[in-house]
Amino acid sequence: MILIVPDLIPKxxxxxxxxxxxxxxxxxxKYNDTRCLDMNVLEDDDYKIVKKYxxxxxxxxxxxxxxxxxxxxxxxxxxxxxxxDTHYDDARPTTxxxxxxxxxxxxxxxxxxxxxxxxxxxxxxxxxxxxAFDGMKYLHGVREVTRGTxxxxxxxxxxxxxxxxxxx
Numbered sequence: 619m620i621l622i623v624p625d626l627i628p629k630x631x632x633x634x635x636x637x638x639x640x641x642x643x644x645x646x647x648k649y650n651d652t653r654c655l656d657m658n659v660l661e662d663d664d665y666k667i668v669k670k671y672x673x674x675x676x677x678x679x680x681x682x683x684x685x686x687x688x689x690x691x692x693x694x695x696x697x698x699x700x701x702x703d704t705h706y707d708d709a710r711p712t713t714x715x716x717x718x719x720x721x722x723x724x725x726x727x728x729x730x731x732x733x734x735x736x737x738x739x740x741x742x743x744x745x746x747x748x749x750a751f752d753g754m755k756y757l758h759g760v761r762e763v764t765r766g767t768x769x770x771x772x773x774x775x776x777x778x779x780x781x782x783x784x785x786x
Contacts, residue, residue: 620732620756621682622741626748627671627771632721635671636769638664639693651700657691658783668693669783672773675717679750679775683715687782689774693721696728696768702760704733707753707774715775716753720744725766733757743768 627635639646639655642664646653657668672691680686689712707713718730720743730749732739734756741749751758753774776782 619682620739620751621679621749623678623748623750624744625746626675626678627719627721627746629745631671632719632745632769635668635693635771636721638668639695639769646695650702651697652702653695653697655693655695657693668771671771675719675748675771675773676775679715679717683750683775683777685777686715686775687777689713689776689782691774691783692772694770694772696725696760696763696770698763698765698767700728700760700768701762704757704759706755706757710774710776712776712778713754713774714752714777715750717748717750717773717775719746719748719771719773721746721769721771722767725763725768727762727764728768729761731759731761733759 645659672688676688707716723743723745730741
């Protein structure tokens with residue numbers, strides 16, 4: 619199942635998440651063409667804010683995907699020229715779902731796509747829009763950002779409570 623939910627996170631909250639990425643530039647890691655900020659390296663206040671939004675999404679998607687627990691969270695900056703080739707989300711064997719929330723839409727390109735057999739499904743980025751799907755099942759990627767900078771909140775989920783960030 620592929621879910622597309624417009625306006626799941628309000629624009630002002632999307633701006634708050636972008637600001638957290640930009641002010642923590644010393645904690646950024648480079649992955650291919652992107653700049654990633656992992657939630658687990660944030661200081662207390664920023665960590666709590668990002669975790670609050672992530673838990674909101676976890677609760678929302680648990681309506682559709684039973685046993686949906688947060689596994690990993692990143693705020694990702696996609697500068698001009700950044701893209702992501704088609705791939706499966708197989709970095710962690712416990713991943714069962716991914717959600718990508720677009721945090722801004724003042725850029726060109728950067729469309730998320732899913733390669734479904736011989737057909738490609740493209741998703742036009744809009745601020746607050748969230749796409750959720752099984753990243754281990756669907757081959758997917760991101761088209762090149764051609765103008766401006768794209769920001770996303772990427773969350774990987776698991777159905778294994780012990781592999782989640784909430785396990786204690």
